[in-house]
Amino acid sequence: MDFLMSGLAACGACVFTNPLEVVKTRMQLQGELQAPGTYQRHYRNVFHAFITIGKVDGLAALQKGLAPALLYQFLMNGIRLGTYGLAEAGGYLHTAEGTHSPARSAAAGAMAGVMGAYLGSPIYMVKTHLQAQAASEIAVGHQYKHQIFPPQSWKLALVAAMMSGIAVVLAMAPFDVACTRLYNQPTDAQGKGLMYRGILDALLQTARTEGIFGMYKGIGASYFRLGPHTILSLFFWDQLRSLYYTDTK
Numbered sequence: 001m002d003f004l005m006s007g008l009a010a011c012g013a014c015v016f017t018n019p020l021e022v023v024k025t026r027m028q029l030q031g032e033l034q035a036p037g038t039y040q041r042h043y044r045n046v047f048h049a050f051i052t053i054g055k056v057d058g059l060a061a062l063q064k065g066l067a068p069a070l071l072y073q074f075l076m077n078g079i080r081l082g083t084y085g086l087a088e089a090g091g092y093l094h095t096a097e098g099t100h101s102p103a104r105s106a107a108a109g110a111m112a113g114v115m116g117a118y119l120g121s122p123i124y125m126v127k128t129h130l131q132a133q134a135a136s137e138i139a140v141g142h143q144y145k146h147q148i149f150p151p152q153s154w155k156l157a158l159v160a161a162m163m164s165g166i167a168v169v170l171a172m173a174p175f176d177v178a179c180t181r182l183y184n185q186p187t188d189a190q191g192k193g194l195m196y197r198g199i200l201d202a203l204l205q206t207a208r209t210e211g212i213f214g215m216y217k218g219i220g221a222s223y224f225r226l227g228p229h230t231i232l233s234l235f236f237w238d239q240l241r242s243l244y245y246t247d248t249k
Contacts, residue, residue, distance in 0.1 A: 009077070009170075010073035010074060010076075010077035010078070010081075011070045011073050011074050011166050011170070012166070012167065012170035012171075013073070014066075014069050014070055014073045015066070015070075015167055018062075018063055018065070018066050018069050019050070019062035019063060020046075021065070021069060021127075021131060022053065022061070022062055022063070022064055022065065022131045023043070023046055023049040023050060023053070023062075025128055025131040025132055026042075026043055026049060026053070026131070026132060026134065026140050026141075027043050027046075027049060029132055029140040029141030030042065030043055030140040030141075031140075032140070032141055042137075042138040042140060043138075043140075050062070052138055053134070053138070056134070056135050056137060056138050057134055057135055057138070061134070064130050064131045064133060065126075065127040065128070065129075065130035065131040068123050068124075068126045068127040068130065069127050070166070071123050072120045072123040072124050072127055075116070075119055075120050075123065076116040076117065076119070076120035077116065078116075079112065079115050079116040079119060079120075080112045080113055080115070080116035081112070082112075083108075083111070083112035083115060083116075084108055084109055084112045087108040087112075088108075092104060092108065093105050093108060126146070129144040129146050130144075130146055132144070133145075133146070165223065165228075166223070169219060169222050169223045170219075172222075173215065173216045173218075173219045173222055174203060174206075174215035174216065175199070175203075176218075176222060177206065177214075177215055177216070177217055177218065178196075178199050178202035178203050178206065178215075179199070181195070181196065181202055181206070182196055182198075182199060182202055203215065
């Protein structure tokens, strides 16, 4: 469960931080092995890079490499945080007297980090290649011509729908937990709930008593229930639209 929770949490954050990864990658490749002042600066700063990429490559380019980025985050952080969590749960971070050992914690964290980085490195390379791809007028660094799926491919729609399913479950899980508990709570003679006053109260009580992970109880089951529904809905919607526009041309 530690591996799954850690990986899903990292994927949820990645959806929002991936545009910054695209900007970071291009700014780091700009002027590669060239003396300052001898090359054209396409990206003057972070904000200018956002605007330039959006104007020239399109807004969708700010999410380039999202698929490998999600896989990388799930694999690396799932292994890193999951392994550390297992070490903590197994008592390996404490001495024989039961006190916390900073040295053991550091060693466990380092080992987990090395494992995650080693296994995730090939995926990170693919992510970097895709995020560096740009229109010729703002291209920096070597331009690989990777193309995971051809344009309008049903595989692209399927992968996008799978990623959407993860985002939907991460966003909705706390509300789903609160909804389930509100429906299941005991009531008085007037039908008023005895445990929660409403959805906000249910969320706050759960977070205070069970911690943040308490709000994500059953997330695995939620994904296997909601994930296929989201995937198939978006997949069929995309295919039907493609068929419609193809037939009406």
